[in-house]
């Protein structure tokens with residue numbers, strides 16, 4: 248029922264993202280800084296993207312749930328049988344638990360994005376612990392299970408925090424490798440083009456379900472990514488598909504002078520088509 252309404256409302260943006268580029272840039276609510284670089288030692292805790300063998304990607308929506316935009320987004324996802332991951336803010340979880348329940352019913356993943364969206368990297372441990380514990384409890388109260396993933400607001404978190412948060416809460420820390428900067432409200436067309444151009448197999452795509460232009464961009468974004476063959480899974484599903492990077496081609500080490508017969512190229516393992524290198 249509401250599906251029809253969504254399609255008629257979003258119809259203008261449905262087929263392509265090549266509509267007018269000029270859009271407003273109101274209310275800069277900075278969400279993103281640069282992604283934290285990953286320097287794993289021991290089991291990997293932080294992920295910007297995942298090496299997978301196949302056209303799998305995870306799209307993530309931060310800062311919700313939002314009273315109207317998140318349900319609208321859920322309609323769009325359901326119509327395409329796509330799964331997403333929602334990094335929710337605890338304050339909004341207690342406001343809209345029914346929306347979270349619906350998201351879970353429809354196969355999406357719920358993950359923590361702190362209670363009040365502070366810059367965790369600049370906070371003391373006690374404050375960070377409170378932010379995460381309250382959110383963990385609110386998600387458990389809403390959907391019956393605790394999250395296993397966390398994304399720090401602004402991608403801001405220290406190496407030391409990552410370790411104790413992982414030890415205390417069991418969370419893996421999820422950043423992203425595709426960032427359309429949609430919080431700057433560059434217009435639906437730009438959001439769509441940035442995501443479609445930058446997404447690779449194993450990508451973790453960042454977007455926000457609290458900005459109307461982001462939701463307007465999604466029909467074209469989803470359709471174009473699906474046309475390119477991408478398949479959408481939750482972040483946990485993507486992490487479960489992680490494969491070690493293939494060994495580098497042996498070009499850096501010269502084989503000990505085994506002169507190949509003329510016309511025969513040395514055999515190198517062919518990389519799987521479409522696999523990224525990082």
Ligand SMILES: [Zn+2]
Nearest residue numbers: 278309310400
């Ligand atoms: Zn955020």
